[in-house]
Amino acid sequence: SVSHSQITRLYSRFTSLDKGENGTLSREDFQRIPELAINPLGDRIINAFFPEGEDQVNFRGFMRTLAHFRPIEDNEKSKDQDGPEPLNSRSNKLHFAFRLYDLDKDDKISRDELLQVLRMMVGVNISDEQLGSIADRTIQEADQDGDSAISFAEFVKV
Amino acid sequence: SVSSIVPESCLLIVVGLLVGGLIKGVGEEPPILKSNIFFLFLLPPIILDAGYFLPLRQFTENLGTILIFAVVGTLWNAFFLGGLMYAVCQLSGPSLNHIGLLANLLFGSIISAVDPVAVLAVFEEIHINELLHILVFGESLLNDAVTVVLYHLFEEFANFEQVTILDIILGFLSFFVVSLGGVFVGVIYGVIAAFTSRFTSHIRVIEPLFVFLYSYMAYLSAELFHLSGIMALIASGVVMRPYVEANISHKSHTTIKYFLKMWSSVSETLIFIFLGVSTVAGHHYWNWTFVISTLFFCLIARVLGVLVLTWFINKFRIVKLTPKDQFIIAYGGLRGAIAFSLCYLLDYKHFGMRDMFLTAIITVIFFTVFVQGMTIRPLVDLLAVKKKQETKRSINEEIHTQFLDHLLTGIEDICGHYGHHHWKDKLNRFNKKYVKKCLIAGERSKEPQLIAFYHKMEMKQAIELVESGGIGKIPSAVSTVSIQNINPKTLPVERVLPALSKDKEEEIRKILRNNLQKTRQRLRSYNRHTLVADPYEEAWNQMLLRRQKARQLEQKMNNYLTVPAHKLDSPTMSRARIGSDPLAYEPKADSENLPIITIDPASPQSPESVDLMNELPKGCGGLPPSPEEEDEEGLMMRVKEPSSPGTDDVFTPESNSPGNQRMQRCLSDPGPPPEPEEGEPFIPKGQ
Numbered sequence A: 001s002v003s004h005s006q007i008t009r010l011y012s013r014f015t016s017l018d019k020g021e022n023g024t025l026s027r028e029d030f031q032r033i034p035e036l037a038i039n040p041l042g043d044r045i046i047n048a049f050f051p052e053g054e055d056q057v058n059f060r061g062f063m064r065t066l067a068h069f070r071p072i073e074d075n076e077k078s079k080d081q082d083g084p085e086p087l088n089s090r091s092n093k094l095h096f097a098f099r100l101y102d103l104d105k106d107d108k109i110s111r112d113e114l115l116q117v118l119r120m121m122v123g124v125n126i127s128d129e130q131l132g133s134i135a136d137r138t139i140q141e142a143d144q145d146g147d148s149a150i151s152f153a154e155f156v157k158v
Numbered sequence B: 001s002v003s004s005i006v007p008e009s010c011l012l013i014v015v016g017l018l019v020g021g022l023i024k025g026v027g028e029e030p031p032i033l034k035s036n037i038f039f040l041f042l043l044p045p046i047i048l049d050a051g052y053f054l055p056l057r058q059f060t061e062n063l064g065t066i067l068i069f070a071v072v073g074t075l076w077n078a079f080f081l082g083g084l085m086y087a088v089c090q091l092s093g094p095s096l097n098h099i100g101l102l103a104n105l106l107f108g109s110i111i112s113a114v115d116p117v118a119v120l121a122v123f124e125e126i127h128i129n130e131l132l133h134i135l136v137f138g139e140s141l142l143n144d145a146v147t148v149v150l151y152h153l154f155e156e157f158a159n160f161e162q163v164t165i166l167d168i169i170l171g172f173l174s175f176f177v178v179s180l181g182g183v184f185v186g187v188i189y190g191v192i193a194a195f196t197s198r199f200t201s202h203i204r205v206i207e208p209l210f211v212f213l214y215s216y217m218a219y220l221s222a223e224l225f226h227l228s229g230i231m232a233l234i235a236s237g238v239v240m241r242p243y244v245e246a247n248i249s250h251k252s253h254t255t256i257k258y259f260l261k262m263w264s265s266v267s268e269t270l271i272f273i274f275l276g277v278s279t280v281a282g283h284h285y286w287n288w289t290f291v292i293s294t295l296f297f298c299l300i301a302r303v304l305g306v307l308v309l310t311w312f313i314n315k316f317r318i319v320k321l322t323p324k325d326q327f328i329i330a331y332g333g334l335r336g337a338i339a340f341s342l343c344y345l346l347d348y349k350h351f352g353m354r355d356m357f358l359t360a361i362i363t364v365i366f367f368t369v370f371v372q373g374m375t376i377r378p379l380v381d382l383l384a385v386k387k388k389q390e391t392k393r394s395i396n397e398e399i400h401t402q403f404l405d406h407l408l409t410g411i412e413d414i415c416g417h418y419g420h421h422h423w424k425d426k427l428n429r430f431n432k433k434y435v436k437k438c439l440i441a442g443e444r445s446k447e448p449q450l451i452a453f454y455h456k457m458e459m460k461q462a463i464e465l466v467e468s469g470g471i472g473k474i475p476s477a478v479s480t481v482s483i484q485n486i487n488p489k490t491l492p493v494e495r496v497l498p499a500l501s502k503d504k505e506e507e508i509r510k511i512l513r514n515n516l517q518k519t520r521q522r523l524r525s526y527n528r529h530t531l532v533a534d535p536y537e538e539a540w541n542q543m544l545l546r547r548q549k550a551r552q553l554e555q556k557m558n559n560y561l562t563v564p565a566h567k568l569d570s571p572t573m574s575r576a577r578i579g580s581d582p583l584a585y586e587p588k589a590d591s592e593n594l595p596i597i598t599i600d601p602a603s604p605q606s607p608e609s610v611d612l613m614n615e616l617p618k619g620c621g622g623l624p625p626s627p628e629e630e631d632e633e634g635l636m637m638r639v640k641e642p643s644s645p646g647t648d649d650v651f652t653p654e655s656n657s658p659g660n661q662r663m664q665r666c667l668s669d670p671g672p673p674p675e676p677e678e679g680e681p682f683i684p685k686g687q
Helices: A004-017 A028-033 A032-037 A040-048 A058-067 A090-101 A109-124 A128-142 A152-156 B008-026 B035-052 B056-061 B062-089 B101-110 B118-128 B128-155 B166-195 B205-226 B229-247 B251-281 B288-313 B321-330 B337-344 B354-382 B394-413 B422-440 B442-446 B451-469 B482-498 B502-524 B528-532 B537-556 B571-576 B589-593 B624-630 B651-670
Strands: none
Touching: A004 A058, A028 A040, A028 B354, A028 B589, A032 A040, A032 A090, A032 B205, A032 B394, A040 A058, A040 A090, A040 B394, A090 A109, A090 A152, A090 B394, A109 A128, A109 B394, A128 B394, A128 B451, B008 B118, B008 B251, B008 B354, B035 B118, B035 B205, B035 B229, B035 B251, B035 B337, B056 B062, B056 B128, B056 B528, B062 B101, B062 B288, B101 B128, B101 B354, B118 B128, B118 B251, B118 B394, B128 B166, B128 B229, B128 B321, B128 B337, B166 B205, B166 B229, B205 B229, B205 B251, B205 B321, B205 B354, B205 B442, B251 B337, B251 B354, B288 B321, B288 B354, B321 B354, B451 B537, B528 B589
């Protein structure tokens, strides 16, 4: 899994973020990171760390989410498909990204969800109609089964 | 066919050989590739073409790898080769004994550089996947700095009696000066070019000239100070490109593209032919030992270098380089005309064995270009190396790429790890905040990248649609805005492509007439009096809002198209047009595309009635809004509340009254005649 040095580094980062020093991170701790505040997807990323309905994340959860982004190790690639897929496999990474789009967790990115993400990335100067047409076009390009939404399979294909 | 087996560069060299042989046979002295012609005229177009169209994203992602290959790899090649050749010379007896270490090192440095011209020529044809392409190509571009430094260093040292440690250290430092200085010069010229292009909206015809001119000046200035001209050229192309493309017209962009391609093609052809001719013409001194061992050691040095460096680099890369990749990289290390010209520059006095060097270099060049160039394609197929995917970038890709970028930046920030994405994000922010404002004209500077990309795609699609004559067959799945955008665009494009057939024109006129008709009907019942009445104020404001939005949209679209300044004199238009009021809006020549609304000229108010000629989207009128608009295919103006904060940066909630006042003003006095201006971004008049 994750190497020892990586774990130590992440732990020191965890503790430096944890201002309340109670072994868990809350949302405010994340929001204190300045760059995250200006990142358009900041809020969503923060939410991804917290499991359903909880407000605190401990180190294990912290690590688990971050483990998605480790580079794929060579030996893991050759592992057979029997066991559960390693946490940082390509499809899991994509799934993570997909979940950031898909807020209502219906396994589809609907036009509205796409609009929301676009709005966050693009800022306030663009009119809704323009964004709407971009969203329409995006869905039109990617949508293969004609349901006017992007499913995970279609997302992966892009 | 021959061309599928033999790469073009080989054929050209053969042609050169034939021509040279012919000339010699006649008894004339064939022309040799003079170095200054090569460096001043033949090389820059190729490099500029490469730099301007460099796929920046892949380049920066692999920059570390490329730099290591370019710098360390070339150094290794030079010293390894030079050292070994020195040993060979010492060992081989009296004929070669006199060649000193420095001369050998110089020789090594000349021949060790991978040549961009040759690489381009061969790699273009085999369509290898982008990663490998950018690695080898990037390396060939960036190693110019190393080559320049080493060349001048050894040339100078050969004149010295003693080479001290200080000299070596200075030489090492000069590498940084040369490369960074070259880049710096390039960036400065790039910025100047971008800044110039901001003001060229009135002289579209010479826009391409600025690009070429400033780049060439960057090259010359760098070469003047013995800095790396190639790096300057590339830096200027890379820096100026995003801003220039945002500022210049579509036609200029096409011009630049085709001129660059044309010049670089011509240069490349000439270079290879000249190589062939010079081979026949030059004085040669063939020494079996020297030449064969050069060839041999070149190959070994390259392979060893790539292997060792890849092993080192793979520790830091996320996407590792497989042995197949390594083989292609090693095999793609072609030498070319730069090596030849550098050797030609050598002075006879100091380097008596210049001819021998020349012969050896030509042999190596021939070998790499012919043997390696010809066999690389079957080898690529044999090894089943991944080929390039010929897909156009879709809007999906663009959105998701940006999305993932933000995501990864966020994750990096959480980890506290100042990685790749962090710096890229910082650079983008800096770019957006300061640089874009200075270098891009008008409204475009605030346009997010996504929107710009989207507009480009829409426009491309519109043009394609017109060219294929498929005006009537607009796919229904395209959103309503797209439809609306495509339709009016057919008109300005029509002027650009006068070849549109008669019946297409008829179709366009019919469409417009229908649209005009509808709006006319709509407005019959509207007259000036209703403006003042309160119940209509709300609807009026909505209409203003929608007009504003439509305008903005239309302006942004039209910025890309070059529209001649004269008004379109189609009968429908001139009938519709009476006057205009620049107080409210500046009417533009291209605004006639969208249906024009006129107030009934027989209005009792004033003889010179002012009409609100503009691109009023259909469905706007001072009538009870909702039911009417719903069935209109207007510019998707779903009527909501007049403005919500943040959706429209022009109309703020307080603007309702000034807008209203403006309308009243404009109806009561006629404005001055309109001055159409081409391509000027619309700046809404003050509220």
